[in-house]
Amino acid sequence: MLNISKDNNVLITPGKYKSITSVARRPHYRILNKVIIGFLIFCVCCLFLPWTQNISGSGSVTTLKPDQRPQTVHNAIAGRIEKWFVKEGDYVNKGDTILFISEIKEDYLDPNLVGNTKQQVDAKKMAAESYSDKVNSLDVQAQSLNTERQLKLQQAQNKIRQAQLKIKSDSMDLVAVRTQLRIAKTQFDRSTALNKEGLKPMTDVEQKRLKLQESEAYIITQENKLLSSRNELINAKVEINRITAEYTEKISKSRSDKFTALSTQYDTEAQVNKLENQYTNYRLRNGLYYITAPQSGYINRALLAGIGETIKEGTSVVSIMPSKYDIAVETYVDPIDLPLVHRGAKVRVWFDGWPRIVFSGWPGLSYGTYGGKVVAIENFISPNGKYRILVSPDGEDRHWPKELSIGAGAQSIALLETVSVWYEIWRNLNGFPPNYYNSGEKEAKGKEKK
Known part of the structure; x- marks a missing residue:
């Protein structure tokens, strides 16, 4: 009833009715009210917890130096395949013979x-x-x-x-x-x-x-x-x-x-x-008739097969994976996040195949992540529409797994400024970018305080 009638303007008092009083006095409703109030107080307290802003990215495992990455071996001159000296999976030292070819051009057929x-x-x-x-x-x-x-x-x-x-x-x-x-x-x-x-x-x-x-x-x-x-x-x-x-x-x-x-x-x-x-x-x-290994490593794959096959100059013969390399991760970030990344920035990385529990806002509570540092930033956009960033292991953190293989998948989060949870929620609702993290300015402020 809206009680808008002049004649029937009567107030209803719940205490006069026994049914209402008995229902209101039930104990489980009191407990539910306390739980709701406690949960609301907990949510309000959580809003003031620290939250680490971050930039996420995905990529794969690679090597730090270009000469440590998988490469193909090419022949310098045209010729005919005469003999193979290796098979797939073999380990070769630098200078070991991989393949022997014979001459096919008439200008060089004279044996003397x-x-x-x-x-x-x-x-x-x-x-x-x-x-x-x-x-x-x-x-x-x-x-x-x-x-x-x-x-x-x-x-x-x-x-x-x-x-x-x-x-x-x-x-x-x-x-x-x-x-x-x-x-x-x-x-x-x-x-x-x-x-x-x-x-x-x-x-x-x-x-x-x-x-x-x-x-x-x-x-x-x-x-x-x-x-x-x-x-x-x-x-x-x-x-x-x-x-x-x-x-x-x-x-x-x-x-x-x-x-x-x-x-x-x-x-x-x-x-x-x-x-x-x-x-x-x-x-x-x-x-040049003897094609040799440019560096020590393992023969991943033979790209040619058979005896007597004629090949041209610059033909890929085999693929070699160097035996010694410095591991790294290449990850890709969105163009909007590129200005927030700089060389030397701290990054948390986790790999496919290794168990992990990741809390992006609380990196200290994460499990199965490894520390890294940004060593290179590509200034030209990649074909996937993102910018490539190279991350190397952080010497101050635990070592990366030795069982990592080149090309394995990896995820990364770049750590930025630490703010409150309510500020992060407010920032995301308004579509604002994360706070720019400048380690140089922070170190200068710390020195001034000291």
Whole structure:
């Protein structure tokens, strides 16, 4: 009844009725009320309990270093399978032979290819040495021509000096002869004058005339001799020019031959280097017929089978798992949680196949989880739409199981700030992100407090 009528406005008192009073006084209702009130008080107390914010992720077990992860072995050259030296599950050391292949390319089918190439290298080296000797001989020849030219020039210069001295001597003789001619003419004139006066006989005049004629004839001879000496000087100078031109031509030809020999020598040395490169390649190629293990480990799987099968370059032959490796976990987080993760952050990890009881908000109460630290964060999104994070074991926590195998599944939670339960509920209801955990700031605050 709503008791809205003016006429029937009567209040009902429960205490007047015995049935209501008897029902209200039953003991189990009192206990139920106490239980409800106690539960509500417990829930309110739980709201003030500490709760560790976290970021969850899933991934798998891997190795910390790239060279410790499973790898495939490839052949460097094309060939035909001839013999297997291992089987699946075998342990191999670094350098052990896995497979032997034979040559299939026609350029390398000669069994004496390496020896023949070595002989070609030796022959070219001898040719280069012979050209080097030829260059040395041409150098010696050029030096000899220079020495000979210098001697010839000195000889020609001596001839010039002799011609100059001879010209000087002939010039002095010509001057003397002219003096004698002048004296003979003076004597002849004097004898003629004395003869006219009757003081000298005619014979004396004739002697003076003869002597005058001899002096005139001798002066012509002396002039011819002087001209001849001058011609000899000119010839000596011409000889110097001839010697210079002749030996310049010879030396130039010798140098030209030398440069030709040097060019051939350099070309031969280039051919020697090319042949040595080919020889080294052929020798190394012979070693590539044996495919060896790059590191110690176990043969997981043979990717080829049979004998006589032809394979190309870079074909995967077997898969090897290294025997020694540092375990790690690669886990993936959502893009919205990536800014909250940093290197060195603490992470709790549990593995498939190991029993565990996980309380994400109370990591101290969890069982079967192992400690880890973030060592690498990938800044490029993965094909699954998440970011990859690499976690290594935490040295301050217990050791990870030794029985872990590469590729096993793993789950992880990254620990963030510790807050109250009511705050975490309020944050999730409002869709707020977790508090950013910065270990550097926390450590600085702790030092300031100290």
